Amino acid sequence: MDKQTKYFMEEAEIPTQWYNIQADLPEPLPAVLHPGTGQPIGPQDLAPLFPMELIKQEVSTERWIDIPEPVREVYRLWRPTIVHRAHRLEKALDTPAKIFYKYEGTSPPGSHKPNTAVAQAYYNKAEGINRISTETGAGQWGSSLCFGGACFGLEIKVYMVAISFHQKPYRRVMMETWGGKCIPSPSPDTKAGRAILEKDPDCPGSLGLAISEAVEEAVSREDTHYSLGSVLNHVLLHQTVIGLEAKKQMEMAGEYPDIIVGCIGGGSNFAGMYLPFIKDKIDGTKPDLRVINVEPASCPTVTKGLYAYDFGDEAGLTPLLKMYTLGHDFIPPPVHAGGLRYHGMAPIICHLHKLGLVEATAVHQLGTFEAGITFARTEGIISAPETNHAIRVTIDEALKCKESGEAKTILLAHSGHGHVDMAAYDAYLAGKLKDYAHPETAIEESLKHLPEVG
Numbered sequence: 001m002d003k004q005t006k007y008f009m010e011e012a013e014i015p016t017q018w019y020n021i022q023a024d025l026p027e028p029l030p031a032v033l034h035p036g037t038g039q040p041i042g043p044q045d046l047a048p049l050f051p052m053e054l055i056k057q058e059v060s061t062e063r064w065i066d067i068p069e070p071v072r073e074v075y076r077l078w079r080p081t082i083v084h085r086a087h088r089l090e091k092a093l094d095t096p097a098k099i100f101y102k103y104e105g106t107s108p109p110g111s112h113k114p115n116t117a118v119a120q121a122y123y124n125k126a127e128g129i130n131r132i133s134t135e136t137g138a139g140q141w142g143s144s145l146c147f148g149g150a151c152f153g154l155e156i157k158v159y160m161v162a163i164s165f166h167q168k169p170y171r172r173v174m175m176e177t178w179g180g181k182c183i184p185s186p187s188p189d190t191k192a193g194r195a196i197l198e199k200d201p202d203c204p205g206s207l208g209l210a211i212s213e214a215v216e217e218a219v220s221r222e223d224t225h226y227s228l229g230s231v232l233n234h235v236l237l238h239q240t241v242i243g244l245e246a247k248k249q250m251e252m253a254g255e256y257p258d259i260i261v262g263c264i265g266g267g268s269n270f271a272g273m274y275l276p277f278i279k280d281k282i283d284g285t286k287p288d289l290r291v292i293n294v295e296p297a298s299c300p301t302v303t304k305g306l307y308a309y310d311f312g313d314e315a316g317l318t319p320l321l322k323m324y325t326l327g328h329d330f331i332p333p334p335v336h337a338g339g340l341r342y343h344g345m346a347p348i349i350c351h352l353h354k355l356g357l358v359e360a361t362a363v364h365q366l367g368t369f370e371a372g373i374t375f376a377r378t379e380g381i382i383s384a385p386e387t388n389h390a391i392r393v394t395i396d397e398a399l400k401c402k403e404s405g406e407a408k409t410i411l412l413a414h415s416g417h418g419h420v421d422m423a424a425y426d427a428y429l430a431g432k433l434k435d436y437a438h439p440e441t442a443i444e445e446s447l448k449h450l451p452e453v454g
């Protein structure tokens with residue numbers, strides 16, 4: 001029996017180009033609309049927020065986009081990441097399924113996020129920008145951008161969703177260690193934050209609200225750009241290093257996945273994994289490939305949301321994106337997977353879902369921690385609460401194989417470790433966590449506030 005457990009690649013094999021799915025989509029993505037006019041936006045509309053290279057990537061239909069050498073040089077600090085065969089988990093589940101996972105937790109901040117943070121910091125610096133504002137949920141993105149800022153000498157200001165700021169104080173310390181500044185959102189620093197604080201001084205915050213604050217700061221200061229850690233096309237593009245490497249590593253293992261599983265908050269880590277594979281489904285080479293996007297039942301964007309134009313943020317400052325949405329003013333229940341508490345979803349993922357190329361499912365919090373504990377006790381890694389969502393469904397699919405006797409190959413996108421989330425594990429182990437019901441009435445209410453589009 002082949003007991004190889006880890007599939008390594010050489011540093012020289014770090015991809016030299018990102019893969020752009022826009023070249024291969026069966027139908028183009030719906031246009032992005034201006035929030036004021038409802039008309040398709042042009043590059044100049046985005047120029048106050050992003051460097052021109054990223055704006056070009058957002059709309060590019062070139063299949064391959066070169067990774068700048070200074071970005072690859074930083075990638076070398078932790079890439080290529082390893083693909084593991086989860087022999088011990090398979091044994092514990094007594095499943096004939098072959099489970100593989102690509103582990104992004106070995107990056108300095110502990111997740112997939114620096115794959116794009118480093119690139120975004122680089123492009124901003126290259127265009128003479130020295131300061132970036134951003135938002136963060138659980139703190140993974142904020143800490144990654146602060147790391148990226150440290151690599152290229154930029155000042156980073158992070159609005160962190162208040163509930164996570166208080167639940168996860170060590171993420172703030174990581175950001176400060178890399179030279180960034182982090183404050184809880186809603187904050188008194190912006191109009192959007194003050195408006196919410198007046199209504200509810202104890203507001204737990206949301207990613208949509210923190211985005212409003214960070215965007216407001218960027219548009220009101222000449223020296224500051226904005227950076228988003230997920231959702232947008234260029235972010236997913238940068239994350240394709242995960243899938244490009246994984247494809248080679250699966251080849252080394254002599255396998256091609258039947259099922260790929262990952263968690264989706266804004267969609268970046270999982271799309272980064274599966275876009276290079278979904279290309280094979282689009283061109284008919286792998287028609288049976290299943291891709292399962294996993295989201296929290298408390299924030300069921302794709303499984304319960306509407307496919308409609310909506311703002312990316314709470315206050316309605318961002319362009320309108322066609323996506324599954326729970327409504328931009330939906331504030332999700334305070335589950336520990338802070339990075340999955342977002343009302344919208346990457347337009348690329350929504351488009352692929354609409355075209356029937358990928359699936360989605362929603363899982364409850366307690367089951368995700370149970371799965372994370374099984375993973376920790378077999379594979380050793382203590383996973384981020386976000387990642388535990390993907391582990392839950394991986395285990396469920398492997399158990400289905402046990403019933404059917406099929407030896408399917410499952411590839412799990414493992415987005416990060418949970419070392420800074422031990423308070424969540426502590427609460428789970430002490431029996432203090434609970435499941436939240438589908439927040440149906442709150443979703444119905446916020447869906448009433450979708451913007452009207454011509």
Ligand SMILES: Cc1ncc(COP(=O)(O)O)c(C=O)c1O
Nearest residue numbers: 140230265266267268269339416
């Ligand atoms: C470890 C981890 N996984 C997943 C996510 C979800 O983000 P995305 O869907 O963009 O990968 C986050 C977001 O913060 C995260 O920290």
